[in-house]
Amino acid sequence: MIVRSLDGVIGTAHDVTGPGWNSRRLLTAPDGMGYTMTDTVIFAGAAMTLEYKSHLEACYCISGRGEIEDLATGQVHPITPGVIYALNAHDRHTLRAFDEMRLVCTFTPALTGEELHGKGY
Numbered sequence: 001m002i003v004r005s006l007d008g009v010i011g012t013a014h015d016v017t018g019p020g021w022n023s024r025r026l027l028t029a030p031d032g033m034g035y036t037m038t039d040t041v042i043f044a045g046a047a048m049t050l051e052y053k054s055h056l057e058a059c060y061c062i063s064g065r066g067e068i069e070d071l072a073t074g075q076v077h078p079i080t081p082g083v084i085y086a087l088n089a090h091d092r093h094t095l096r097a098f099d100e101m102r103l104v105c106t107f108t109p110a111l112t113g114e115e116l117h118g119k120g121y
Helices: none
Strands: 015-018 019-026 036-042 047-050 054-064 066-070 074-077 086-089 093-097 103-107
Touching: none
Parallel strands: none
Antiparallel strands: 015 019, 019 036, 036 103, 047 093, 054 086, 054 103, 066 074, 066 093
16 A cells, blocks of 8 residues: 655655645656656646657646647647646647646556656656
């Protein structure tokens, strides 16, 4: 059984920050679950264009407001608490945060825990 708290992850190697975001990796590959779960904060005003070539990701918004744009179609979807989006085809997208957003995210395959955007993941 794995029992872990957000407070126990903050300030460790699994508390990873980059331009516009902070990802607290609660479950990672060494945990043996086959997926990663994060508690991620997207900073207010952030706009990030991303594409995960090696991972699929689903994100569930628990606070804040923003939008996600599918760059293949140009379609824009509002993201508010209670909305999930899933990047099921390695979708190139732009995520914009109007307010600070908090997302619970799942990645498969599992992350090692220290990956950064634009570094091959």
